Amino acid sequence: MKNGILTFLLVAFAMVSTLAQPLLDRTGTASFYSEAPLEDIEAINEEVLGAIDLEKGTLAVSMFIKKFNFERSLMQEHFNENYLESDKYPKATFKGVIKDFAAINFTEAGSFEAQAEGEMEIHGVVRPLTAVVKFNVSPETLRVSTEFEVSVADHEIEIPKLVIKNIAEVVEVRASFNFKRQER
Amino acid sequence: MRPFLLVFIFLTISLSVKAQDDLLAALEAEQSEEPGLVEATFKGTRLINGHSIETRKKGVMDFMISHRFGTIDGGGYELFGLDQASIRIGLEYAVTDRLYFGLGRSSFEKTFDGFVKYRLIRQSTGGKAVPVSATWFSSVALRTLRNPDLDLSFTDKLATTHQLLLARKFNNGISLQLMPTWVHRNLIDEDQLNNDVFALGAGGRVKFSQRVALCVEYYYQFQQLNENAKNAFAIGFDIETGGHVFQLQFTNATSMVPKGFITETTNDFFDGEIHFGFNISRTFQVN
Numbered sequence: 211m212k213n214g215i216l217t218f219l220l221v222a223f224a225m226v227s228t229l230a231q232p233l234l235d236r237t238g239t240a241s242f243y244s245e246a247p248l249e250d251i252e253a254i255n256e257e258v259l260g261a262i263d264l265e266k267g268t269l270a271v272s273m274f275i276k277k278f279n280f281e282r283s284l285m286q287e288h289f290n291e292n293y294l295e296s297d298k299y300p301k302a303t304f305k306g307v308i309k310d311f312a313a314i315n316f317t318e319a320g321s322f323e324a325q326a327e328g329e330m331e332i333h334g335v336v337r338p339l340t341a342v343v344k345f346n347v348s349p350e351t352l353r354v355s356t357e358f359e360v361s362v363a364d365h366e367i368e369i370p371k372l373v374i375k376n377i378a379e380v381v382e383v384r385a386s387f388n389f390k391r392q393e394r
Numbered sequence: 395m396r397p398f399l400l401v402f403i404f405l406t407i408s409l410s411v412k413a414q415d416d417l418l419a420a421l422e423a424e425q426s427e428e429p430g431l432v433e434a435t436f437k438g439t440r441l442i443n444g445h446s447i448e449t450r451k452k453g454v455m456d457f458m459i460s461h462r463f464g465t466i467d468g469g470g471y472e473l474f475g476l477d478q479a480s481i482r483i484g485l486e487y488a489v490t491d492r493l494y495f496g497l498g499r500s501s502f503e504k505t506f507d508g509f510v511k512y513r514l515i516r517q518s519t520g521g522k523a524v525p526v527s528a529t530w531f532s533s534v535a536l537r538t539l540r541n542p543d544l545d546l547s548f549t550d551k552l553a554t555t556h557q558l559l560l561a562r563k564f565n566n567g568i569s570l571q572l573m574p575t576w577v578h579r580n581l582i583d584e585d586q587l588n589n590d591v592f593a594l595g596a597g598g599r600v601k602f603s604q605r606v607a608l609c610v611e612y613y614y615q616f617q618q619l620n621e622n623a624k625n626a627f628a629i630g631f632d633i634e635t636g637g638h639v640f641q642l643q644f645t646n647a648t649s650m651v652p653k654g655f656i657t658e659t660t661n662d663f664f665d666g667e668i669h670f671g672f673n674i675s676r677t678f679q680v681n
Contacts, residue, residue, distance in 0.1 A: 232417055234424065261421040270418035276429045282679040283451030284637060291434040292604040292634075297566055300428050305418040370605065372635050 232263040232270075233352060233389035240273055240302075240385040242360070244378040251285065251377065253278040260387040262354065267311025269326055269343075271304040271385065293367050299334040306339070314345075321346045326356065335365040355386035430520035435527060435563040438639045439486065439494070439511075440673055441571060441597045442611040442628040443647050443655045447529040447561040449494035449511050450486070453681040456496075458484040460650050460673040467666035475670060482650040487680070500650055507651040509533035517563060531557040535651045550581040555652040557595075570598040575613065577653045588617040591657045599632065607632040609641075619657040626659045641673040 238258035306328015346353035464475030486496030573595030597611035630643025646663035647655035661667030
């Protein structure tokens with residue numbers, strides 16, 4: 211009997227700790243698109259780390275600036291060296307919460323949208339961010355994607371007048387994650 | 395069994411609490427190491443006259459036009475040297491991120507040149523930190539200026555230069571480079587002294603802003619080609635705008651190929667025998 215209770219407790223705690231463990235995706239993607247009169251610039255980072263905690267409704271994203279890939283390598287060098295200063299500020303991060311989290315059921319398959327609210331740090335500058343996040347729930351996976359705009363000036367990224375027609379002042383950012391639910 | 399259970403419960407709770415405390419901090423603990431290669435030690439593939447450790451990235455073509463005007467001590471009559479110009483046109487291509495080659499033609503002595511550069515070691519940070527970058531540089535120059543008095547074979551007109559370029563980016567603003575150099579000529583004139591000249595170059599850059607840097611470069615020769623040979627000195631600015639790098643410089647060297655500016659410089663920089671010049675590099679992503 212005593213052993214039975216013990217086993218039950220162990221299993222229960224193991225379950226609780228599994229639930230509490232946030233879901234993790236190491237190969238999330240983040241991309242941005244800059245549309246300017248002279249040229250359009252696009253870059254993608256396919257090694258974005260994302261986490262979602264379905265117990266508390268919290269979100270976190272972290273990525274290395276140097277992992278953004280550009281079609282033109284010189285642009286990538288300038289992006290790191292002159293604009294984002296990735297030696298000084300190697301990461302971009304986001305931490306936030308899902309609004310009205312209590313009302314959302316993450317166990318039922320289907321798609322829905324919710325608002326995420328938090329703080330985004332780019333180029334060492336922290337700014338509040340609110341974005342619409344799409345969730346796609348299935349028994350095995352949880353897909354999360356979002357789109358929002360970032361003002362370059364808000365993050366104190368300087369664009370010299372000479373290239374003002376090459377770089378947009380507001381860039382479109384997209385991010386998506388695919389969390390596997392069974393993994394941990 | 396009891397104490398074990400208590401410990402287990404305690405551990406489970408404390409671990410899960412920790413995980414929830416700051417999701418971002420927990421996430422970053424999972425993050426792989428920061429990519430460590432040090433990029434952009436110099437803005438261009440040239441320090442000023444000579445090469446820097448930099449090569450272009452794979453699939454990039456670089457079209458380069460360089461000018462050296464006459465010496466500025468010609469005064470207003472010569473428009474401070476701008477009446478004369480020597481030009482080099484070059485086309486360069488990066489086969490891989492490490493292997494780079496280029497061809498050029500200089501108006502000075504109608505010289506054709508070709509070079510190969512290979513990045514042996516790249517400076518990096520993190521787990522496998524490497525303190526310096528090293529690039530091997532080899533160049534061949536063919537002088538085709540006609541000389542009716544001499545019957546020279548193809549190999550007689552060749553001169554080769556080999557350099558080991560060593561550089562370190564100390565921080566975002568300061569990079570220094572050392573260039574042990576060997577220049578070899580197959581044939582020298584009667585009044586010339588050495589087929590082989592060894593030299594040591596040193597140079598560096600200091601950034602004023604993200605796009606403007608001050609560069610200096612000096613080559614000390616251990617042997618001389620002529621009795622009146624001088625060491626080449628250059629000071630200049632790098633200005634970078636998108637796909638272009640403009641390099642404006644003042645130097646006592648006339649030639650723009652390594653065997654030329656390192657060993658054939660006869661002007662005295664500090665006597666006002668200074669050439670104004672520039673390099674313009676335009677890059678294209680070919681594939």
